[in-house]
Structures are given as structure tokens and as C-alpha cells.
Amino acid sequence: MRQRANLAVPAKHIAVVGGGWAGCAAAVDLATAGCTVTLFEAARTLGGRARGVEVNGTMIDNGQHIxxxxxxxxxxxxxxVGVDPKAALLNLPLQMRYPPGSGGMDFxxxxxxxxxxxxxALLRATGxxxxxxxxxxxxxxxxxxxGWQLHADCSVAELLERFxxxxxLVQLMWRPLCLAALNTPPERASAQVFLAVLRDSLGAGRSASDMLLPRQQLSALFxxxxxxxIEKQNGAVHCGAKVTALSQESGKxxxxxxxxxVGGNRSALFDAVVLAVPPPAAASLLASLPVDGIRDQLAAFAYEPITTCYLQYPAGLRLDLPFYALVDDPAAGHWGQFVFDRGQLDAGQDGLCSVVISASxxxxxxxxxxxxxxxxxQLAAVLQRPEMAAPQWTQVITEKRATFAxxxxxxxxxxxxxxxxxxxAGDYTASDYPATLESAVRSGAAAAKAISAPAAS
Structure with missing residues (x-):
């Protein structure tokens, strides 16, 4: 008679360290699986590197995302978690559109x-x-x-030269797409990861290639x-609670x-831990554990910054489109790569524009x-709007370690x-995607599955 496999009971009490998108994703899936989750976040706001911040009484993001x-x-x-993507995200067809007369293209x-x-799209494209x-x-x-695959990886620049x-086309399509998706210049960006992004945009089904712009600040979005x-599932969320040490004790x-x-200092036992913090913080928390190889890998990452410049103009200022690509030309003082009209996304941000500079x-x-x-x-010149040279206020936010290189x-x-x-869990874990919100969320889901999945027979 065949013996039934022994199924492991899911761990009952799980600590998730880090309240970015990866940690939140892991916590939600663990709570769904019946675990009691305690989420620790050192900052006062959830979201990690994709969070909302308040400036001049306005809630903005620490970086614009698509x-x-x-x-x-x-x-x-x-x-x-009860968010309707159709209401929370502005859905646009795949596009690369530059302001008319700026030397770009319209695709x-x-x-x-x-x-x-x-x-x-190719037949109709102008410019x-x-x-x-x-x-x-x-x-x-x-x-x-x-099949969007390479036998051996190379730089995006080398791939484009081979093709x-x-x-x-490199200036107006491939370079800005590479910077936006990988946050790494084509000369040193992974061609294989770039192809994976193109597979799911240029090479995918129509709806898969749609571009989705958040209508609300990122902390509120997810x-x-x-x-x-999590709290509704009897879990707990602690912001302003920094995890200072992890250790094994009696199988927990x-x-x-x-x-x-957490009331000053707290120490508690958990059945399992999801470590969902950036590599430097993860390496620090793993310092006393027998994982030398992992610490070495964590220390090996290099990073690229992203800068977002917010410019507030008088109410009523509108761009003709929700966002434009911009020809970046540092020699001419043109640093911006994309500009977004926040007022077309959120009526409460009328007159606010955000300009993104990747690998900044x-x-x-x-x-x-x-x-x-x-x-x-730059905006005044390329949009042919002289009034945009004098915003009411500006705020520049640079996330120095926005993504790994x-x-x-x-x-x-x-x-x-x-x-x-x-x-x-984190966007730096194994994936064919670059450091995006999706790769962070996928990593959180994978971490939750690794903890709550039944043991093999």
C-alpha cells in the first residue's frame, strides 16, 4: 500500500523584515496562506525605494514609475489587497513620443x-x-x-551594433528604453535582460505591452x-521599527x-523570516550567520542612481500628452529623459510636472x-512653452542606490x-527582469512560496 507523503504544516508566525514592495508582497501572500505575519519597516513609510514623500504640502513619489x-x-x-488597477493606473498603449519640433519621433x-x-505602429511612426x-x-x-535569448550575454550597445x-534609432528608441528599464547605460547594460523587457513589451501581446502610470503616490498604490x-488577517505592521539582529534559536x-x-526594544521568536531589505542591510543582518557566499554576493553589487525633478507650475498648466520622451543632451544642458504631467494623473497635482533622469x-x-x-x-525650449522656465517651486530627489547596475x-x-x-526577497534576487516593481513583487511571492509550500515527499 502506497504511503501518503508527509506534508509540512505552514510556518505559523513569520517575520518579514523590510516594508518595500518585495516585503509587502511576501507578507500578503503569507497572510493569504494562513500565516500570522509581522512586518518590520525601519522607515516611517512603507514602500522602500518606491514610496510617497511630502513636499510643500504635496504628496509626491521619490521616483516616477511606469x-x-x-x-x-x-x-x-x-x-x-483591494486595489482596482483600472482605477489606480492610467492605461496607455505602448509609445515613444517626443514633443513636436524637438527632433524626436512619434511612435x-x-x-x-x-x-x-x-x-x-511602425508604418505610422513619424520622425x-x-x-x-x-x-x-x-x-x-x-x-x-x-526567442529573445542570447547564447552569451553582452552589452546592449554591442547587441545593437550586431543588429x-x-x-x-539608438538615440530615440533603444537608449531611452534601456535607461528607463535597466537604469544602466547601454554601454554597460545586460543585453539579455534588455531582451527580456523587450519580449514583454515590443514582442508581447497588445495588452501586455500597455504602459501603466500610477494615478496615486506609490505608497498608497500598494x-x-x-x-x-495584513492587519485584517491578524498580522501586525510596525513602521519605524529597525531590525538590528537575526539569530537561530531552538529551531526558530x-x-x-x-x-x-515596538516600544523601544523588542526580541521575539518566529518560525521563519523573510529578509526583504536592500543588499547592504541584508549583508549586515547576515553577518553572524554561516552564509559567507551570500554575503560576498551581496557585497558585489554596484548601483545606479535615479533622479526625479518635480516642478510646480500654476494650476491649469497642461501638457498635450500625459508624458513625453525627451532627447537628453548633457552638452546642451538637457538632462531630462522623460517628463510627466502629474495633473493628468491626479487632479490634486494640477500644474505639477515630474522629469526623470535614469543613471543620473x-x-x-x-x-x-x-x-x-x-x-x-530644457522644458521651456523643447515644449516651446517659455513660461515653464520659471516654476513656482522645484524639488530634486535623487535615490543614490535606486537599482543595482x-x-x-x-x-x-x-x-x-x-x-x-x-x-x-528583493529585486536583486534571481530573475530575468531588471530591478523593477514587478521583479520586487515576484521575489516576494517566491519567498512566500518557499516558506509556506508543503515539503517534498
Missing amino acids: LLGAYTETMRLLRK VAPRLPAPFHMTV LTIADKMSLARFSTTARWM DQTER PQAAAAF WRVDASGQA AEAADMGQAALAQAIAA CTPSLQRLATTTGLDGLVL
Whole structure:
């Protein structure tokens, strides 16, 4: 008679260390699986590097984000915690549109079944020569034939050279897409990861390639709703509670935390821990544990900054589109790569524009005042709106370690650590995606599954 496999009972009490999108995703899935979750976040606000901040009485994000329709795990968890993606996100077709007369192009994928949406978009695109269009079609066809896979990784710049991409197409399409998606310049960005992004945008079904712009600040979009969900499932969420140490004790995990949220200092035992903090913080908490190889990998990451400049104009100022791509030309003082009209996303932010600079180390070195002035002048020039040279106020936010540098053949960490009951979550863990909200959410879901899944027979 066949013996039934012994199924492990899911761990009952789980600590999730880190309240960014990865930690919140793990906590939500663990709570759904019947675990009692305690979420610790050192900052006062959930969201990690994708959170809301208050400036001049206005709630803004520490960085402007665009999501894709292909972000299936993000959409699943938004719905799980009661957020309707259709209401919370402005849905736009895949596009790369520059202000008229700025030397760019206009490329918009119509809402047609794939792959016809891309074919029609290419035929209708303006600002590209026949050679540019043939170059783009050749790239898409060859990449699709290759299954969006390379035998050996290389830089995006090398990939584009292999595919004989025109200089103008590189400037107006591939470079800005690479910077926006990987936050790493093409000269040192991973071609394989770039192809994975293109697979789910240019090469995917029509709805998967849609561009989704948050209508509300990022903490409210998911982390705050996740916290309410966790608490409704009898869990606890502690902001302003910094975890200072992890240790194993009698088959469980002791978590030491400090801060007003936990009453000064607290030490408690948990059945398992999800470590969902950035690599430097994770390495510090793992310092006394037998995971030397993991600590070495965590220490090996390099980072790229992202700068977002907010410019407040009088109420009523509108751009013709919710967002534009911008031709960045540092030599001309043009640092901005994309500009967003926040008033078209949130009526409470009328007249507010946000300008994004990815891989922004050089721009950030200018200083906030000089950079904001340069960006305002750039907007006034390329949008042909002289009044935009004089905003009412500006705020420059630079996230110095916004993402890891997504370089060729980068070794990323597994979710499991080799220690029972301790798993990692974060956009830096193994994935074919770069450091995006989707990769963070996927990692959180994977960490939750690793803890709550039944043991093998």
C-alpha cells in the first residue's frame, strides 16, 4: 500500500523584515496562506525605494514609475489587497513620443491584436527614416526568431551594433528604453535582460505591452493597502521599527528590533523570516550567520542612481500628452529623459510636472538648484512653452542606490539561503527582469512560496 507523503504544516508566525514592495508582497501572500505575519519597516513609510514623500504640502513619489501590462504578479497582488488597477493606473498603449519640433519621433502602438499593433505602429511612426524603420523591423524579427535569448550575454550597445541599428534609432528608441528599464547605460547594460523587457513589451501581446502610470503616490498604490490587508488577517505592521539582529534559536528565528513602534526594544521568536531589505542591510543582518557566499554576493553589487525633478507650475498648466520622451543632451544642458504631467494623473497635482533622469550620477553632481534650473530651461525650449522656465517651486530627489547596475552576466542571488526558515526577497534576487516593481513583487511571492509550500515527499 502506497504511503501518503508527509506534508509540512505552514510556518505559523513569520517575520518579514523590510516594508518595500518585495516585503509587502511576501507578507500578503503569507497572510493569504494562513500565516500570522509581522512586518518590520525601519522607515516611517512603507514602500522602500518606491514610496510617497511630502513636499510643500504635496504628496509626491521619490521616483516616477511606469508599469507594464505584463506585470502580472503586480496586478494580481493589487487586486488581492483591494486595489482596482483600472482605477489606480492610467492605461496607455505602448509609445515613444517626443514633443513636436524637438527632433524626436512619434511612435504609438494602436490597440490591435499582436503582432499587428507593432506593424501598424511602425508604418505610422513619424520622425524615422525608411532605414530607421527597416532597422527596427529587422531587430524585432531577429530577436523573435532567437526567442529573445542570447547564447552569451553582452552589452546592449554591442547587441545593437550586431543588429545594425541606425544611430537615430539608438538615440530615440533603444537608449531611452534601456535607461528607463535597466537604469544602466547601454554601454554597460545586460543585453539579455534588455531582451527580456523587450519580449514583454515590443514582442508581447497588445495588452501586455500597455504602459501603466500610477494615478496615486506609490505608497498608497500598494504598500498601504497591503498593510491593511495584513492587519485584517491578524498580522501586525510596525513602521519605524529597525531590525538590528537575526539569530537561530531552538529551531526558530529570533528577531531583535528597536524603535518607538515596538516600544523601544523588542526580541521575539518566529518560525521563519523573510529578509526583504536592500543588499547592504541584508549583508549586515547576515553577518553572524554561516552564509559567507551570500554575503560576498551581496557585497558585489554596484548601483545606479535615479533622479526625479518635480516642478510646480500654476494650476491649469497642461501638457498635450500625459508624458513625453525627451532627447537628453548633457552638452546642451538637457538632462531630462522623460517628463510627466502629474495633473493628468491626479487632479490634486494640477500644474505639477515630474522629469526623470535614469543613471543620473553625472546630473546629480550638478547640485539640486542648478539641475532644476537646467531642467526647467530644457522644458521651456523643447515644449516651446517659455513660461515653464520659471516654476513656482522645484524639488530634486535623487535615490543614490535606486537599482543595482544591471550588467552582463550579473550573478543574482537565489531566494533560499541554505538555512531553514530564512529566505531572501528583493529585486536583486534571481530573475530575468531588471530591478523593477514587478521583479520586487515576484521575489516576494517566491519567498512566500518557499516558506509556506508543503515539503517534498
